[in-house]
Amino acid sequence: MLDTFEILTTSGVVLWSRTYVPVGANIINSLIRDVFIEERIIPHSEEAGAKPTYRKEAYTLKWTAAKDLGLIFVAVYQSLVHLTWIDKLLDNVRALFTGLYGEQLKKEHTSVVDCSKFTPYFERQIQELEGTSDSAPSVKLTPPSSSNGESAEESAPALPALQKAQRPLYDTSADSTPVPTPDTSRPNTPGQGQGPTHLLTGKSRPGGGKLSRRDRKKASAVTSAPASSGDEASVKRKAKGSAKKNRIWGEYGAEEEDSSTILDYSQTDIQDGTSQPEALEEIKQETWGRKTGKGQFVLKDLDEEMDQIIAAENAKKESATASGGIVGSSLGALGGLFRNVVGGKTLTKEDLVKPLKGMEEHLLKKNVAQEAVVRLCESVERDLIGLKTGNFTTIESTLRTSMEKALTKILTPTSSLDLLREIQTVNASGRPYVLSIVGVNGVGKSTNLSKIAFFLLQNHHRVLIAAADTFRSGAVEQLGVHVRNLKELSKREGGEVDLFQKGYGKDAANIAQDAVVYASKNDFNVVLIDTAGRRHNDARLMSSLEKFGKLANPDKILMVGEALVGSDSVAQARNFNNSFGPGRGLDGFVISKCDTVGDMVGTLVSMVHATGIPVVFLGVGQHYADLRGLNVGSVCRLLMS
Amino acid sequence: MPWYDTDSWLTAAFAPHPATMAFTLLLVIALPILLHTFIYRKQTPTSLPGFVLLGPSGAGKTAFVTLAERSAVAQTHTSTSPLAIDAILPDTIVPTSAHYRSPGDPAYERARRLLLQDTPGHGKLRHFAAAQLANPINVRGIIFVVDAAAVADEAGLNEAAEYLHDVLLALQKRYTGAKTSKGPKEIPVLIAANKLDLFTALPPHLVKISLERAISEVRKSKAKGLKDSGVAMGGEDDGLDEEREWLGEGGDGPFEFRQMEEVGTTVTVKGGNVIGGDAADVQSWWEWIAEHL
Ligand SMILES: Nc1nc2c(ncn2[C@@H]2O[C@H](COP(=O)(O)OP(=O)(O)OP(=O)(O)O)[C@@H](O)[C@H]2O)c(=O)[nH]1
Numbered sequence A: 001m002l003d004t005f006e007i008l009t010t011s012g013v014v015l016w017s018r019t020y021v022p023v024g025a026n027i028i029n030s031l032i033r034d035v036f037i038e039e040r041i042i043p044h045s046e047e048a049g050a051k052p053t054y055r056k057e058a059y060t061l062k063w064t065a066a067k068d069l070g071l072i073f074v075a076v077y078q079s080l081v082h083l084t085w086i087d088k089l090l091d092n093v094r095a096l097f098t099g100l101y102g103e104q105l106k107k108e109h110t111s112v113v114d115c116s117k118f119t120p121y122f123e124r125q126i127q128e129l130e131g132t133s134d135s136a137p138s139v140k141l142t143p144p145s146s147s148n149g150e151s152a153e154e155s156a157p158a159l160p161a162l163q164k165a166q167r168p169l170y171d172t173s174a175d176s177t178p179v180p181t182p183d184t185s186r187p188n189t190p191g192q193g194q195g196p197t198h199l200l201t202g203k204s205r206p207g208g209g210k211l212s213r214r215d216r217k218k219a220s221a222v223t224s225a226p227a228s229s230g231d232e233a234s235v236k237r238k239a240k241g242s243a244k245k246n247r248i249w250g251e252y253g254a255e256e257e258d259s260s261t262i263l264d265y266s267q268t269d270i271q272d273g274t275s276q277p278e279a280l281e282e283i284k285q286e287t288w289g290r291k292t293g294k295g296q297f298v299l300k301d302l303d304e305e306m307d308q309i310i311a312a313e314n315a316k317k318e319s320a321t322a323s324g325g326i327v328g329s330s331l332g333a334l335g336g337l338f339r340n341v342v343g344g345k346t347l348t349k350e351d352l353v354k355p356l357k358g359m360e361e362h363l364l365k366k367n368v369a370q371e372a373v374v375r376l377c378e379s380v381e382r383d384l385i386g387l388k389t390g391n392f393t394t395i396e397s398t399l400r401t402s403m404e405k406a407l408t409k410i411l412t413p414t415s416s417l418d419l420l421r422e423i424q425t426v427n428a429s430g431r432p433y434v435l436s437i438v439g440v441n442g443v444g445k446s447t448n449l450s451k452i453a454f455f456l457l458q459n460h461h462r463v464l465i466a467a468a469d470t471f472r473s474g475a476v477e478q479l480g481v482h483v484r485n486l487k488e489l490s491k492r493e494g495g496e497v498d499l500f501q502k503g504y505g506k507d508a509a510n511i512a513q514d515a516v517v518y519a520s521k522n523d524f525n526v527v528l529i530d531t532a533g534r535r536h537n538d539a540r541l542m543s544s545l546e547k548f549g550k551l552a553n554p555d556k557i558l559m560v561g562e563a564l565v566g567s568d569s570v571a572q573a574r575n576f577n578n579s580f581g582p583g584r585g586l587d588g589f590v591i592s593k594c595d596t597v598g599d600m601v602g603t604l605v606s607m608v609h610a611t612g613i614p615v616v617f618l619g620v621g622q623h624y625a626d627l628r629g630l631n632v633g634s635v636c637r638l639l640m641s
Numbered sequence B: 001m002p003w004y005d006t007d008s009w010l011t012a013a014f015a016p017h018p019a020t021m022a023f024t025l026l027l028v029i030a031l032p033i034l035l036h037t038f039i040y041r042k043q044t045p046t047s048l049p050g051f052v053l054l055g056p057s058g059a060g061k062t063a064f065v066t067l068a069e070r071s072a073v074a075q076t077h078t079s080t081s082p083l084a085i086d087a088i089l090p091d092t093i094v095p096t097s098a099h100y101r102s103p104g105d106p107a108y109e110r111a112r113r114l115l116l117q118d119t120p121g122h123g124k125l126r127h128f129a130a131a132q133l134a135n136p137i138n139v140r141g142i143i144f145v146v147d148a149a150a151v152a153d154e155a156g157l158n159e160a161a162e163y164l165h166d167v168l169l170a171l172q173k174r175y176t177g178a179k180t181s182k183g184p185k186e187i188p189v190l191i192a193a194n195k196l197d198l199f200t201a202l203p204p205h206l207v208k209i210s211l212e213r214a215i216s217e218v219r220k221s222k223a224k225g226l227k228d229s230g231v232a233m234g235g236e237d238d239g240l241d242e243e244r245e246w247l248g249e250g251g252d253g254p255f256e257f258r259q260m261e262e263v264g265t266t267v268t269v270k271g272g273n274v275i276g277g278d279a280a281d282v283q284s285w286w287e288w289i290a291e292h293l
């Protein structure tokens, strides 16, 4: 069963929500962070054509968006349940919501959308969709935490008559004694049930709506019954109550309004209202009350209206795509051309094909790997379709700004690395800070390690450099030369540096471990470990990294990549990132030889794209001082130039 | 030459001179338009005084915005796009600019309106905030929201401090880089210590002290850190950025918010909570806003 359905804006405000079982806010927050912002998890759909899913803890989330209005529709349900109709629900709700409130949503400088009347529409959608699908068996799989809905659901089709007969009982006694009926004798109160309860029964009888109203009432009556089962239950009940009222405003305010609104009720409603006025407040006042007042019944109207809205929205969409497809009419083409210049054109996939192609080639020329280009272009395309171009902006310039934004987003680290401060924090806990460097052969691992060492020496650290490249002949000596130079320089700069080496042939992981022990004994506060270069597709050498990571346990593992490398960068980054075993990955990239590529700095993007791990240093020359932090703005400018 | 001379400008002004006619015509056409725009602008200020909300993700910026707009908080999630809303000061608060007006006066009502601009706080989305800071048109103040419970631990404190450091540095740069001798309009900063309803939250004065201490650290390590790649790779601003930026007073002393006054930014710390407790308590923030409206 559905746990929660929320409609929220990209600016983070929940406009409308329906909660069956409370779900922590962090679940949807992590969907936003992982999928929309950091794009760390590329959502995949289980079946072709289905909406993508995202899993977090025990929940599965599905979503859809209305880009032009900045809306996100999210459905959250337990992963154990297999719900086939969620896609359809999302689509329908989107069509309904945009159809009903599209105008309100376009207003500027406000986040308020009065969508209190939306609940009946939503309820009807659920009823219809659940009715058409055969998801009943799967319901049993649901763990008890969400079983409130299901218990009612099971009983509803089975015992319509019984239920009908006993309804008066509920009306009067629900507050006091639970009557041992199939419904109430269930371990969980049926309080939750209204959505699913009338699912099958509602349609079969003309007065189905009455049932649903009564159910609602019944549900809320139980909801407000005195707490008898401890904390957990009361929490649940509270959440249920708020869900019923469809309050998106949180817990304040709504409680006070009810007494005044009961009055305009027809006879039955008063009855309902007095027994449980609070829970009915929204519904009766807005839609239900008005219609019942006229003495006709509601659901039929609602259904028709709903179908109309959905059809209209779909037609709108269709006509948009059609007009994009058939450019045969010369007038339309001319208008499109005009609007392309002046702005105010709603972008369709077709409009974007050509400019995107151009953008793709441009990025490829900048040495961005194919895979990363495709992803960037797709994300930009997703961003732009359905969007209106601003006044006096062409598609091309809209695309440009959008791509710039995408690049900024991908390159900006979630949190910036401040090496000096980290060293401080780690040293404060009484152990040396360990940083190690990995990468393929010949990318400049030792050189960049020395540059980092130089930077640390300038800040008066005592640095131990460990030669854990016991594989390539000459590697230790090469590092020895660097250390000699650094010693020379550190006389001026302050700080102290030494080399830790055990010759060739030994196991790198052990050397690294020894180096750390040696460092703590001899009062070094930073250990830099150089490792042997290895092809990222050499399984044997790569597998030794896992042991290395475990034994040396570096605080940071940086991978050096060459700015010159082309499409291979993606595979390199990925393989190295995965080579340390589960739970451990790279912490950052050092991109070397940036001075040799001019503006073709695409490698940065490729590597970050492949792993979501930030670039922390750039090597920009031959001297020890030629190490830089990343300036995202300037890299973006280079890429877009 | 006397005024009655045929060549005097006064005579020329009354003569059917083509230049005179052209000038008059221009005046006739332009004056109403100018007058209209002048008065129109005066009456409905096209842009309200703005307050920009900054701060790390999850601090409660969006929650505050919704509280300001309706009288109750809406449920919120991580923002991915900025949001601007029209807000009106609560009835209990009178802005300094309207002390002498009586309620009911339309000017009084107008003086109570403001634009609250929310920005996403996620590290990857701070470019929205940066754009606001780079070009603060009509910005009367910056409200930097921090989660007083999150700054109780090291990681949360560092994140907030780093962000705040960058914000203050941007304001300082704007001040020192101004071309006019008078300096640009002052932009005050309110550090809104939010979530005081949580028992793990630090009280406002401790939030202030911790932030000052953390910013001192950030400042120090920023100064010692590596230069960034802009100069070496872009080549466009060569030599310009060589000088390191240093927030606040020179010297090795600790950073204090007081030092920002020299560069036209007063920093105030006030506590509150948007949610929880018995009710929301953001009175002190509103007072600050009213003071700077
Ligand atoms: N206990 C408590 N929680 C609060 C308070 N203010 C906000 N919150 C909660 O903090 C969470 C984050 O609030 P938001 O307003 O969405 O955070 P934000 O600053 O907009 O975050 P981003 O949009 O990611 O930048 C929400 O779940 C709020 O309910 C408060 O005063 N007390």
Ligand SMILES: [Mg+2]
Residues within 6 Å of the ligand: A011, A012, B061, B062, B063, B076, B077, B078, B079, B118, B119, B120, B121
């Ligand atoms: Mg927000």
